[in-house]
Amino acid sequence: MTRVFNFSAGPAALPEPVLKTAAEEMLDWHGSGMSVMEMSHRGKEFIAIHAEAEALLRELLAIPTDYKVLFMQGGAIGENAIVPMNLLRGKASADYIDTGEWSKKSIKEAGKYCKANVAASAKDGGYTSIPPRDSWKLDANAAYVHICSNETIGGVEYHWTPEVGDVPLVADMSSNILSKPVEVSKYGLIYGGAQKNIGPAGLTIVIVREDLIGNALPFCPSAFDYKQQADNDSMLNTPPTYAIYIAGLVFNWIKAQGGLKAMAEHNRAKAALLYDYLDATSFYSSPVARPDRSLMNVPFKLKDEALDEAFLKGAQQRKMLQLKGHRSVGGMRASIYNAMPVEGVKALVAYMKEFEAKHG
Ligand SMILES: *Cc1c(COP(=O)(O)O)cnc(C)c1O
Numbered sequence: 001m002t003r004v005f006n007f008s009a010g011p012a013a014l015p016e017p018v019l020k021t022a023a024e025e026m027l028d029w030h031g032s033g034m035s036v037m038e039m040s041h042r043g044k045e046f047i048a049i050h051a052e053a054e055a056l057l058r059e060l061l062a063i064p065t066d067y068k069v070l071f072m073q074g075g076a077i078g079e080n081a082i083v084p085m086n087l088l089r090g091k092a093s094a095d096y097i098d099t100g101e102w103s104k105k106s107i108k109e110a111g112k113y114c115k116a117n118v119a120a121s122a123k124d125g126g127y128t129s130i131p132p133r134d135s136w137k138l139d140a141n142a143a144y145v146h147i148c149s150n151e152t153i154g155g156v157e158y159h160w161t162p163e164v165g166d167v168p169l170v171a172d173m174s175s176n177i178l179s180k181p182v183e184v185s186k187y188g189l190i191y192g193g194a195q196k197n198i199g200p201a202g203l204t205i206v207i208v209r210e211d212l213i214g215n216a217l218p219f220c221p222s223a224f225d226y227k228q229q230a231d232n233d234s235m236l237n238t239p240p241t242y243a244i245y246i247a248g249l250v251f252n253w254i255k256a257q258g259g260l261k262a263m264a265e266h267n268r269a270k271a272a273l274l275y276d277y278l279d280a281t282s283f284y285s286s287p288v289a290r291p292d293r294s295l296m297n298v299p300f301k302l303k304d305e306a307l308d309e310a311f312l313k314g315a316q317q318r319k320m321l322q323l324k325g326h327r328s329v330g331g332m333r334a335s336i337y338n339a340m341p342v343e344g345v346k347a348l349v350a351y352m353k354e355f356e357a358k359h360g
Helices: 016-024 044-061 075-087 101-110 226-231 241-256 259-280 305-317 342-359
Strands: 067-072 093-098 115-121 145-148 169-172 189-193 204-209 297-302 332-335
Touching: 016 241, 044 067, 044 241, 044 259, 067 226, 075 101, 075 169, 075 189, 075 204, 075 226, 093 101, 101 115, 101 145, 101 169, 204 226, 241 259, 259 297, 259 342, 297 305, 305 332, 305 342
Parallel strands: 093 115, 093 145, 145 169, 169 189
Antiparallel strands: 067 204, 189 204, 297 332
């Protein structure tokens, strides 16, 4: 068996020890004689798995007790609709900060339910930086302020938490959740699909302050009503049981690595290997403003895009996969989430140098 270095933006690499545990427990979870996939979500075994996953997530993020943790479905794109359906609370508009492809999608979808006001946009700069906080034109009557904390495609990331006064701050953290500590109390709601930094596709994490829920629009589907899900421990409908189990194993793995502080150090060191090299050469370049560079998704371009194909082919021969940039921006992108070992990034940089020496 050969494992590759998988630089996919998502679904993405998982920690190998997690996959090994899942394999060992596949046919018989803890003497139950069943796979987790085969368990009733209302049986005592799965209820224990679910409760442990939630407890570990609360511990890792130090989630205050007045926040609900929901394990839902529908992905972050589902949340683009579910958030306004739940959080408008009688208000007519919400503020959105436009930092790239994913915020654009959020804005478009929210527009079906309310006035989605673009309070700041990085469009003029080609989405290569985060608009500074003092340029945001916020509306004190907005239902919430929405940000995308890490633009998975453009590779820009907030390395600060915006202060937005009494209006709840909502963040799509799909691609940087659990990559570093987060002050949850500064947010009204955090959401993210699991398939970047947590586990398998199919699970959506929602962390929401209790006082914000209970006012869903009348047409909001029950399965997407935060209050109904919270009152039913995320089991109003059958939750994505296996994905929750794997997420729990990943949470345990993060804890064993030393928690989110250790994760953040690890991620900073990995990203620095790539960015330091990108800054030292003119053969490759990073389009993103330095202070806003993502530690999770590193887009880069070759000086001569005619070499792109040869670059990708050589990478594949060296067992480094999924380096092609998103079709909307071209170039390359290395996604280096928690589960990417530093050896993978070292191997990539070594290959980039080798390729430059040959073609530069
Ligand atoms: C991947 C991603 C999404 C889309 O998530 P789905 O699970 O496909 O709905 C949304 N936002 C961000 C920031 C992402 O990285």
